[in-house]
Amino acid sequence: MDVxxxxxxxxxxxxTFTKMLNSEAKPGKIQLxxxxxxxxxxxxxxxxxxEAQGSICLSFPKLIALKVVSALVGADIxxxxxxxxDAIGEIANIIAGNxxxxxxxxxxxxxLPKVIMGKDxxxxxxxxxxxxxxxxxxxxxxxxxxxxxxxx
Amino acid sequence: MDVxxxxxxxxxxxxTFTKMLNSEAKPGKIQLxxxxxxxxxxxxxxxxxxEAQGSICLSFPKLIALKVVSALVGADIxxxxxxxxDAIGEIANIIAGNxxxxxxxxxxxxxLPKVIMGKDxxxxxxxxxxxxxxxxxxxxxxxxxxxxxxxx
Numbered sequence: 001m002d003v004x005x006x007x008x009x010x011x012x013x014x015x016t017f018t019k020m021l022n023s024e025a026k027p028g029k030i031q032l033x034x035x036x037x038x039x040x041x042x043x044x045x046x047x048x049x050x051e052a053q054g055s056i057c058l059s060f061p062k063l064i065a066l067k068v069v070s071a072l073v074g075a076d077i078x079x080x081x082x083x084x085x086d087a088i089g090e091i092a093n094i095i096a097g098n099x100x101x102x103x104x105x106x107x108x109x110x111x112l113p114k115v116i117m118g119k120d121x122x123x124x125x126x127x128x129x130x131x132x133x134x135x136x137x138x139x140x141x142x143x144x145x146x147x148x149x150x151x152x
Numbered sequence: 153m154d155v156x157x158x159x160x161x162x163x164x165x166x167x168t169f170t171k172m173l174n175s176e177a178k179p180g181k182i183q184l185x186x187x188x189x190x191x192x193x194x195x196x197x198x199x200x201x202x203e204a205q206g207s208i209c210l211s212f213p214k215l216i217a218l219k220v221v222s223a224l225v226g227a228d229i230x231x232x233x234x235x236x237x238d239a240i241g242e243i244a245n246i247i248a249g250n251x252x253x254x255x256x257x258x259x260x261x262x263x264l265p266k267v268i269m270g271k272d273x274x275x276x277x278x279x280x281x282x283x284x285x286x287x288x289x290x291x292x293x294x295x296x297x298x299x300x301x302x303x304x
Contacts, residue, residue, distance in 0.1 A: 045197070046199065047201065047262075049201055049261040082276070111263055112300070117274040124241070127238050
């Protein structure tokens with residue numbers, strides 16, 4: 001399994017956290033997602049289509065989502081509402097958009113973000129298409145990035 | 153707000169239920185989704201991109217998801233697992249794929265399905281992009297289709 005396509009998403013996540021949130025994000029060991037894997041409380045999901053198809057998901061525990069959004073908007077956000085879902089969607093959008101530019105061989109286009117909220121929700125891809133989880137540590141807290149991509 | 157693009161998704165849902173599940177699905181009154189709207193327990197989401205961008209979501213209560221999947225695979229499925237998420241994703245994929253053929257003006261491409269599982273999860277789109285909910289009644293139970301699309 002060649003998962004070189006994961007790298008632009010990892011780099012883009014690090015860069016986005018540095019530039020937009022003034023936070024250093026360190027990737028941990030990448031893992032293959034299995035059926036038992038739960039996601040965190042709030043997830044921003046972007047669909048990818050073109051020569052390859054799939055999605056990218058940034059998933060945050062509730063408290064970390066609030067810290068990330070507070071850092072983004074420069075105000076102390078304490079309640080999960082439309083402001084939070086918009087901001088989490090926007091961060092996912094920026095990360096996907098930047099990564100796409102380094103994956104021109106797939107001629108990817110990206111859908112608008114959806115933001116999933118719900119304690120311990122699960123997000124499944126189709127069987128046979130690997131989902132790679134990259135855990136991140138950052139000064140704002142831990143979060144996870146997931147990418148599933150069906151390449152030609 | 154011109155939401156004529158909703159019709160191919162409604163027709164495709166009805167046809168898919170008839171052909172693949174041998175079930176008559178009747179659309180109810182379409183509604184604009186607001187911040188307070190919860191989704192059902194299991195949702196199949198497909199990203200749409202091209203000249204328009206957005207997503208379609210088919211959302212089912214757990215019991216109805218089991219009935220729908222049982223009807224699709226011709227066996228009595230009683231447990232929420234990979235078989236269910238695959239089947240719900242596949243139904244969303246078929247509905248989006250058929251609808252796309254009637255929306256050629258947008259040159260849509262569709263991402264692979266993601267399936268969200270979690271009691272009363274919420275799925276949010278970006279503010280400013282309307283999400284239209286179409287409630288459906290069917291012989292297998294009630295469910296909902298949501299479409300959000302940013303058209304040029």
